[in-house]
Amino acid sequence: MQFGWMYPVERRLYTLKKFVRNKARPEGSIAEAYVADEALTFCSRYMEDVETRFNRLPRNVGFSDQSAYTVDVFWHGVNLIGAYDYSYSEEIEQLAWYVLNNCDQAEKYIMYVLKFLSMY
């Protein structure tokens, strides 16, 4: 159904709206900007060594650079966008549980703590 609905069309209208620079002649400015835009889009399909909208990676592309993460439970393989903030107030226990039960790297600390506890 994506091929028959108007979401993309309405988005396109917004692009056209932004082209209006001379408010007395909206049609003229849209036509002028549209031709320029079309020409540039056409050219950019043929460029190889320049970053264009056709050859750049999308923002949400996944990647698999394991070395970027030292601990594998934090390996999510996506680029995070925007600022981060720490808010573990409610979920911290769940997080800790998940890490202890799923993370191989945590194994040696668990052993260490167990050993430490068994001493007393």
Next chain:
Amino acid sequence: MRARTIMCYFGRHTKKDNCPICEASRWKDPENKKVPAKVLRHFPLKPRLQRLFVSKKSSEEVQWHKLKRKPNEKEMTHPADGKAWEDFDKCWPDFAKDARNLRLGLATDGFNPFGNMSSSYSMWPVFVIPYNLPPWLCMQESNFMMSLLILGPRSPGKAFDVFLQPLVEDLIELWKGVDTYDALTGKDFNLRAAVLWCIHDYPALSTLSGRTTSGYFTCLHCDKSPLSYAIRSKICYIGHDRFLPQGHRLRKASDFKSLHGTSAKPGTFTTEELLEELEKVRDVRVGQKRKRSGDRVPIWGRRVCLWDLEYWPSLKLRHNLDVMHIEKNVCESLLGTILDIKGKSKDTTNARLDLADLKIRKELQLQHNGDGYEMPRARYTLSKSKKTQFLNSLKDTKFPDGYASNIQRCLTADAMKWQGLKTHDCHILLQRIIPAGVRGLLDDDIYQTIAEFGNFFRELCSQRLNKDLLARMKTEIPIILCKLEKISPLLFLMLWFTLLSICLMRPSFEDLCNLVGCTQLSAACIL
């Protein structure tokens, strides 16, 4: 272009100063001959379609639908899986032979180029979308081609036809074929292109197709014996049980049994009947006063120039109404009625009076109470405490990242009104939130019907459409609509629900959906 848009000066008319029909001048100042009365921006389609084949990459992508697509018996993910596409191929085998021949969609809508809505200005771009491309490229903005830019400040209305002429001229030429260089094979070939369907919203339907979108024949697939019925101040569309099979339980229980004088399904025109109808309005021109003729059913107002295309009568689905707008309208009325929002609710005094006129649903009619009248509260509106519950559940809902906007922000704390509710919010509300939110708050039968309704939209809007599921949905939707009618006859007094129903219950429903979907459905209506 003339001030009264009647004539488009292009092609053989380029050099003329006066309109060949009514001798009016083409220029603002006939003495000076410098400034035309109106200017239509036309971006020729031909070179841009040819351009697709100049690059090896895009030339390959254009053939994706035939060479690389893996057809699935059960599922539809691309228009090429749909029935309209198949039928077109069957009808025009020589066109279908070459995968490079382009299938296009025509999309149009009016918009105001200035940010503020206070100045009314409406210009209408017409886009052409090549459907040959794979799904991940097809609806991308950079692949849309604007072919016409129809000037404002008033929307073209009936004159749209005149503005469309240069494009249709292009299309006629493209149907015959133009010589094009293909970078992939390094040879010239004969490129042909055909428009498969148009995409637009409901009001634009009459602009683009010439079919009426108001009055007794609003319902697009009820050309014969429609569901419309005149009530106090408007025309309503009730009695959806007529779409059910004979002897169905809900048919017997219907409140509107003897309303229309017939209990048969409304009928649509066949292509032959349609062409006959159009023949009657062949001479209708813009700006001409129409003579009232007693015998003619006023469904088709004029014959638009799209009918000049050779393949146009053979198309299965000519117009797609946009599901986005329908969803929004349906959602707003549903939400307004459930939350009983002043001005938005369809459950008004007038509606209750209409019930009295129809002599149905005694418990909902206005009750005489001492000096005045009292409006009894209906089952389908939430009481104040339940409204708060509904809002709280809305507040607690968390969405995945990027799934929806902050919807609870749109409703005020006491649910007395909403603001800034966007179409996508309505999309999410109707499909997910209302069905889940009213559970336990409304009576079970009402909740179930609303949930079925939301589910229907969800299935319809899914990326992959299952053909079996669509067949099932086709039998289910009249039942859902009848149930809604049973719960609240008032809701059905409005157009949007009917509009939906029409779309949904169309006899050739499957053909529509086969097209890929929802829009079609809820949309596609004209035949």
